[in-house]
Amino acid sequence: MSWTLTEDDLPDLARGAAVLGTGGGGDPYVGRLLVREAIREHGPITILDPSEVDDDALVIPTAQMGAPTVVHEKLPNGAEPVLALRTLEKHLGRPADATMPIECGGINSMIPLLVGARLGLPVVDADGMGRAFPELQMETFGVYGVPGSPMAIGGERGETTVIDTGADNRRMEWLARGVTIRLGGVAHIAEYAMSGADVKRTAVPQTLSLALTVGRTIRFARERNEDPVERLASALRSTPYQHLRVLFRGKVSDVERRTEAGFARGRAAAVSFDGASKLEILFQNENLLATVDGSVRCVVPDLICVLEAATAEPITTETLRYGQRVTVVGISTPSLMRTPEALDTFGPAAFGLPHPFVPVEEIA
Amino acid sequence: MSWTLTEDDLPDLARGAAVLGTGGGGDPYVGRLLVREAIREHGPITILDPSEVDDDALVIPTAQMGAPTVVHEKLPNGAEPVLALRTLEKHLGRPADATMPIECGGINSMIPLLVGARLGLPVVDADGMGRAFPELQMETFGVYGVPGSPMAIGGERGETTVIDTGADNRRMEWLARGVTIRLGGVAHIAEYAMSGADVKRTAVPQTLSLALTVGRTIRFARERNEDPVERLASALRSTPYQHLRVLFRGKVSDVERRTEAGFARGRAAAVSFDGASKLEILFQNENLLATVDGSVRCVVPDLICVLEAATAEPITTETLRYGQRVTVVGISTPSLMRTPEALDTFGPAAFGLPHPFVPVEEIA
Incomplete structure (x- = not known):
């Protein structure tokens, strides 16, 4: 409609x-x-x-x-x-x-x-x-x-x-x-x-509708003092972006960003609130790979989203900075985006990453 | 015709x-x-x-x-x-x-x-x-x-x-x-x-005809054991490229060339056979400025041509090398190319050179 x-x-x-x-x-x-x-x-x-x-x-x-x-x-x-x-x-x-x-x-x-x-x-x-x-x-x-x-x-x-x-x-x-x-x-x-x-x-x-749903869900949860990440996970469950996994909660400890050959490339790191574990994110304009203590937790084309811990407001790579408290989530992509021909075009190898694609819902 | x-x-x-x-x-x-x-x-x-x-x-x-x-x-x-x-x-x-x-x-x-x-x-x-x-x-x-x-x-x-x-x-x-x-x-x-x-x-x-005339004149002079530069000067006299001046005779002593932002840029130097004077040529793909012992002898848009001394065979910036014996000539351009609006577009200032344009025939 x-x-x-x-x-x-x-x-x-x-x-x-x-x-x-x-x-x-x-x-x-x-x-x-x-x-x-x-x-x-x-x-x-x-x-x-x-x-x-x-x-x-x-x-x-x-x-x-x-x-x-x-x-x-x-x-x-x-x-x-x-x-x-x-x-x-x-x-x-x-x-x-x-x-x-x-x-x-x-x-x-x-x-x-x-x-x-x-x-x-x-x-x-x-x-x-x-x-x-x-x-x-x-x-x-x-x-x-x-x-x-x-x-x-x-x-x-x-x-x-x-x-x-x-x-x-x-x-x-x-x-x-x-x-x-x-x-x-x-x-x-x-x-x-x-x-x-x-x-x-x-x-x-229906990805414009999806974006609207994601944005609304976060706002409603805030207005009702609910956990926005939890509400988002449940809203996504009935869409082709079925699985949301919390990959990490912590504080941004390092951001390295350069504009190179027309792209913003770099990496960001965060440390858990107890200081015990460390997240690393690699990006080329978009987040490509999230590892926690050296183990892959989510990889492209699945979504790696850095959200403000308190509000679930999304943080882009160019606004990431030291000290931000963040919740990092992984979201599964529709099957259309995970076929062998799709992964050839925008899977890990297309970005020069040595990691095989593993669906985020199978890692966590 | x-x-x-x-x-x-x-x-x-x-x-x-x-x-x-x-x-x-x-x-x-x-x-x-x-x-x-x-x-x-x-x-x-x-x-x-x-x-x-x-x-x-x-x-x-x-x-x-x-x-x-x-x-x-x-x-x-x-x-x-x-x-x-x-x-x-x-x-x-x-x-x-x-x-x-x-x-x-x-x-x-x-x-x-x-x-x-x-x-x-x-x-x-x-x-x-x-x-x-x-x-x-x-x-x-x-x-x-x-x-x-x-x-x-x-x-x-x-x-x-x-x-x-x-x-x-x-x-x-x-x-x-x-x-x-x-x-x-x-x-x-x-x-x-x-x-x-x-x-x-x-x-x-008529610049295709001109190129043909220039090439033929040099060949004829060689075949007849005449001085090709002298023959060329006299052939040009009846064209809009009226004035040919010999700027320098000597040996290439230095070439500095780099490919930068899509252009070949650099400079070349030559020393006279008696070692008494020095030519410098500045180029961006083409030769832009020729100075002898620090004085301007020819500047863009007038032509600065490096010729093999014995044969008058033209030498391009990318084939210039140490030890070549050369005759460097300046050739005047037609009046269409020397108007104020033409000089704005391809005169010395358009190449960032501080020198005013002076016709080669007025310098020599």
Whole structure:
């Protein structure tokens, strides 16, 4: 069923998207403000369930690309993702019937809403990452045969770039990252243009709804003085993100972060409140691996989410800092994201990690 | 008058283009072989005088872009510039009536010939640099109001990129250089698509003919045991490149060269045969500044050409080496390239040099 997203939904959606961003995906705060202004100007946004999209409709996903550390400082003016969509429409010679997120984590849950509100286009309630990932080829769209090319990039000065690497989505990422770096480390894109039939076949469904549920659940629990992590675990149980495991509780003791080749890379450490055990998290924009006292507790593509201990407010990699009291949770991903071909594209080996993928629910 | 370029013209053209390359523009050798094969397969190439191009014809210049040091090792397969042209034609929705060089120095005198031979397209006898320059905005086309955008880039794996920065040709260079670096340091491009009327208004005319004349003059002088530099000076006297001055004769004593941000940058030094005076040349792909004992003898956009002392064979910056015996000459550029707006774009200040432009014929 289609539904309408209003200004009031945005804080919950942003909070949920930050959880699903697993530390990355860019801070949704600025995106949320841009969407709020767009809704105030143009009215609420129609969200389409993927099952409702016509098989032959043209869906053009829109997103922001860049290192979160840069996104944090270099704010979009809001016209860039619209420019990217318009550029790709012109290149394809056909207007989009809807837009869609390519990732449901962080700011990229907001960018398609911004485009939808500004252009009066519906937004499909689905995405291609089921979380946030750092690179453009890391999409269930691509895993199941939809090429990312041709893609369009819009810059803040109205520059446009159209890249076509055929079926080679890694090569597309490589070239688009080069352009993004030249644009100052952040750019806005339209890519993986596809039919409604392909949306149904390749997208992770209902992830905007999921983000909204996650954000609402945390807020309700706070309002009722319940344990938000426990409430979140029980809310997820009936979704494809079935298993939530608490991996660690403690205090951030060290953060090492660098912006390198267009990515925020680094590691964070936390010590348990009794000082007896130590967590380590490795990240490339997003959290990739969590170990406790040297043993793997959760690994990509499962979600590793760092939450403020008291409120369950998600903490992104670029806001992690010494002394924060945190609860770190692992969340299982849907089976669509755990097939051998999906793991080839965004499993541990795709990030150069030597660890095999083991579902978080089997480790804990 | 239009004329026909055959296989037999290529060695002279390549030699002349290497002189006009002023040390850069890429070694024409590989380009020459590619053009030779294309002529053998498809027949000779029609060269159009700019005055013969219809005012409303569409002319799409084609070129190679990259650091000469890389071009030297990473050879094109020959399909890339055709791919760039086809991509831009598709983007513009109109086929090209002719192609044209963007620079008449080095390999870029050859690339449009390759495209012309392969596609049966005429090549306009003109270019936008009147020599070689390292950056895409350094074009008389742009100086006199033709935008470089939209431009297309073709890669060796069939990747295409279309960049549109409106009237901002510097921004186009910046983004295209980023893509070129990602493609491995060399790429092929189609840009500055323009009408025949704009060709007549903005291009440096008859520079393919000029390169052929330069190359032939040097060969004839050798065959007749005449001084090739003297013969060249007298051949140029009746062209818009009127003044040739010998700046220095000596032995290369030092070369410092690095590939940096997609360019070959560095300096070379030579000592006179009597050891009494010293030449220094500064380059960014092309030679920019020649000083003798600390005094400026020639500065960009005038041409600084390093020639083998015995044969007047041009030496590019990437083949300069210790011990070479050289004659270094300065050649004046046409007035179209010395206007205040032209000097803004490719005069000394555009390269960060503190020296004012002084015509070579006024210094010597």
